[in-house]
Amino acid sequence: MLKKIAQYSLLIAVTSVMFACQGHVKFSQYVPHKVVGLKTPESVVQAKDGRIFISEINGFGKNGDGQVSVIDQQGKVAVFASGLDDPKGLAMIGSNLFVADKTKIIRITADGKQSVFVAPEAFAYPPQFLNDLEADLQGNLYVSDSGDILGSGTGGKIYKIDATGKVTLLIDGQQDSRVKAPNGLLADDTGNMLIYVDFTSGVLYSLNTKTGALVDWAEGFGGGDGVVHHSNGTMYVSDWKNGKVFSVDMKGDVILVKGGYQSVADIAITKDERYLMVPDMKAGELDFIQLQ
Numbered sequence: 617m618l619k620k621i622a623q624y625s626l627l628i629a630v631t632s633v634m635f636a637c638q639g640h641v642k643f644s645q646y647v648p649h650k651v652v653g654l655k656t657p658e659s660v661v662q663a664k665d666g667r668i669f670i671s672e673i674n675g676f677g678k679n680g681d682g683q684v685s686v687i688d689q690q691g692k693v694a695v696f697a698s699g700l701d702d703p704k705g706l707a708m709i710g711s712n713l714f715v716a717d718k719t720k721i722i723r724i725t726a727d728g729k730q731s732v733f734v735a736p737e738a739f740a741y742p743p744q745f746l747n748d749l750e751a752d753l754q755g756n757l758y759v760s761d762s763g764d765i766l767g768s769g770t771g772g773k774i775y776k777i778d779a780t781g782k783v784t785l786l787i788d789g790q791q792d793s794r795v796k797a798p799n800g801l802l803a804d805d806t807g808n809m810l811i812y813v814d815f816t817s818g819v820l821y822s823l824n825t826k827t828g829a830l831v832d833w834a835e836g837f838g839g840g841d842g843v844v845h846h847s848n849g850t851m852y853v854s855d856w857k858n859g860k861v862f863s864v865d866m867k868g869d870v871i872l873v874k875g876g877y878q879s880v881a882d883i884a885i886t887k888d889e890r891y892l893m894v895p896d897m898k899a900g901e902l903d904f905i906q907l908q
Contacts, residue, residue, distance in 0.1 A: 648891060651693060651902040654685070657895035659748070659842075659882035660902060661706040661713075666887070669696060669713055670895060670902055671703040678702075684715060684724065687902075697724050705749030705801075705882060707757060716746040716759050721777065733781055740785045744771060748842070748882055750801035750810075755779040758786075760798040762815055769816035772797040776825065786810070787823060792830050794821070800843035800853070800882060813840030813853055820853060820864070834870055837862065842883035844892070846907065852892055854880040861894060861905065874905055 648668075656673040663669065668687040675681050682700035687693050697715075705716035711726040714733060719742070721734035736743055745762040752758070756778050763771025772795055773788040789795045796816035803810050810823045811833070818837040823830050839857030846852070849866040852873065859877035864870050878898035885892055885907075892905040 648886075648893075648904040649691060650904065651687060651691075652900065654693075654895075654900045654902060655683070656897055657881065657900065657902055658704045658897060659706040659716075660884045660893045660895050661708055662884065662887050662893070663708060663713075664887065668886075668893065668902075669706055669708075671700075671706055671715060673702050673704065673897075676702060679718075682717070684713070697722075697728055697730055699730075704747050705759065707749040707751040709751050709755055709757070714749055714751070714757060716749040719743040719746060721746070721749070721757070721759065734777055734783060738781065738783045739775065740783070741773065741788075747799050748801045748812075750803045752803040752807040753805050754807050756803075756807055758801050758803055758810060760801055760812065762797040762799055763789075765797045765799075765815055770796045772814075772816075774798050774801070774810070774812065774823070786825055787828055787830065791828060794819070794830060794832075799841050802843040802845060802851070811843055811851070813837055813843050815839050815841065815856070818855070834864060834868070836870065841881050844883055844885050846885060846889055852883060852885070854883045854894070856880055856897070859896075861892065877903070 658671045660670045666689045670685050672683050679701040682703040683698040684696045686696040701718040703715045703717045707714045713724040715722040719736040723731050723733040743761050745765050747760045747762040750758045759775050761773045774786045776784045776786050798812045799815040800813045813820045818840050820834040837853050838855035841856040842854040844852050851864040853862050856879050860875040861873045863873050877896045881895040881897045883894050894903040
């Protein structure tokens with residue numbers, strides 16, 4: 617059963633910081649339509665110019681067949697970068713697109729050139745399942761390693777990566793047994809607070825990146841996958857296992873936004889905040905939910 621968030625005051629304080637420096641970027645608007653025929657879509661992000669990037673895993677565990685596609689403002693889909701392994705989380709810093717690709721982090725420039733930003737050996741432990749990727753305003757990246765997500769559902773970790781590619785372990789199951797298979801990440805503007813949802817437990821947590829303190833916020837998200845926020849303070853959380861998208865408002869109320877998907881992966885919000893972008897992995901589709 618879904619539980620209301622208990623730490624109302626903390627929620628209000630953190631989300632206020634999250635949106636303090638956030639502004640709307642103007643670009644030509646179009647009404648998006650569902651995109652079909654994608655190859656195991658996992659994560660989605662929109663650039664400042666309005667283009668939408670989506671990672672496509674294709675065959676799980678098959679190296680070299682993954683790709684990132686781009687959707688232009690007319691809705692045309694084209695391959696932006698190919699030859700990836702199992703690309704999942706996406707994040708943008710400036711004009712560069714970063715991809716969590718199985719055991720490494722790839723940087724893709726605006727013209728589509730790829731390079732390894734963080735190699736597997738740069739991590740404190742050999743990566744098992746690099747999953748979501750998040751950026752803060754200081755140019756740092758955060759990546760979740762969901763561990764043995766398809767087996768025991770444990771062994772997960774969360775790392776911070778600075779602008780030089782230096783990797784720091786923030787938390788794992790040895791430090792706190794509640795950390796099982798962290799997935800979706802959401803950083804505040806200061807980089808001091810990281811919200812994440814655990815795929816195994818379906819619990820939404822907040823992590824103080826300075827002290828390592830972990831706080832339960834809400835539960836009942838099944839196979840928690842993506843976490844995003846709107847400037848009005850509402851958060852949205854996806855449930856991969858049950859094909860659902862939920863909203864969590866400033867009062868802590870959890871509401872089902874939409875169900876019926878096969879497997880909702882890493883969701884995102886368009887730059888104008890009019891739509892929630894929803895990759896349905898097993899269906900091979902990218903859906904758009906209009907927000908009020």
